[in-house]
Amino acid sequence: MAVFYLPQGREIEIFRHAWRSRLPLLVKGPTGCGKTRFIQHMAEALERPLITVSCNEDTSATDLLGRHLLLEGETRWSDGPVTRAVREGALLYLDEIAEARADAVVVIHSLSDHRRELFLDRTGETLEAPDDFMLVVSYNPGYQRSMREMKPSTRQRFVSLSFDFPAEENEVRIVAEESGVEPKIAERLVRIGRKIRHLHELSLLESASTRLLVAAGKLIAAGVPPRLACVAAVAEPLTDEPEALAAMRQVIELSI
Numbered sequence: 001m002a003v004f005y006l007p008q009g010r011e012i013e014i015f016r017h018a019w020r021s022r023l024p025l026l027v028k029g030p031t032g033c034g035k036t037r038f039i040q041h042m043a044e045a046l047e048r049p050l051i052t053v054s055c056n057e058d059t060s061a062t063d064l065l066g067r068h069l070l071l072e073g074e075t076r077w078s079d080g081p082v083t084r085a086v087r088e089g090a091l092l093y094l095d096e097i098a099e100a101r102a103d104a105v106v107v108i109h110s111l112s113d114h115r116r117e118l119f120l121d122r123t124g125e126t127l128e129a130p131d132d133f134m135l136v137v138s139y140n141p142g143y144q145r146s147m148r149e150m151k152p153s154t155r156q157r158f159v160s161l162s163f164d165f166p167a168e169e170n171e172v173r174i175v176a177e178e179s180g181v182e183p184k185i186a187e188r189l190v191r192i193g194r195k196i197r198h199l200h201e202l203s204l205l206e207s208a209s210t211r212l213l214v215a216a217g218k219l220i221a222a223g224v225p226p227r228l229a230c231v232a233a234v235a236e237p238l239t240d241e242p243e244a245l246a247a248m249r250q251v252i253e254l255s256i
Contacts, residue, residue: 005041024112024135029163032209049090055100089132097137112157179217202244
């Protein structure tokens with residue numbers, strides 16, 4: 001089944017040119033706005049395997065490159081996802097790269113400049129990335145303000161694309177297509193999401209994403225009452241604060 005993706009601008013064109021020019025790409029934007037779906041769509045369009053790593057504060061260089069394992073009484077080298085992607089000429093997607101440990105970020109430096117090489121100190125190998133290989137990383141600037149920042153020296157290695165939540169008409173279409181609800185219900189879900197995004201006084205760490213609206217739509221399509229579906233899929237995932245939940249419940253009750 002083809003990956004559904006609705007273009008928001010000229011991001012497909014930029015991605016294709018970056019891939020052909022063997023340039024690494026940084027995709028930045030809020031959680032749930034379609035960054036990962038875009039990468040999946042492009043991997044499918046280019047007919048390339050996609051290897052994805054969801055980075056966190058424990059992600060180390062060893063996790064990315066690989067390690068020696070004891071298998072059947074013998075010590076054997078096992079490739080990590082970065083090494084495997086280089087060998088296969090895949091699209092390598094490091095999601096939330098800024099969350100990874102510093103030693104993990106350093107690993108990709110030689111892949112993100114003119115060298116396009118990967119050095120495995122544990123095995124003594126130097127792998128040259130084939131033409132079809134592409135490094136893609138994502139970064140959430142809003143979330144990172146309270147966590148870790150990408151160093152300017154790392155950011156400047158990448159061509160960058162900024163993502164945001166889709167235009168209203170496009171978001172309605174995406175929610176309807178992805179969840180299976182009727183367009184009128186999708187319109188109301190999008191209205192709820194946009195109202196919550198403007199409730200700045202709630203001081204939410206993240207706002208109502210397109211992903212959450214799709215989840216609410218799927219619950220509604222499965223037979224869950226619309227207001228209950230919105231509380232469970234949109235309001236509750238965003239906060240535990242009673243006052244913030246009450247404000248979002250009011251928005252939901254007035255909108256659907």
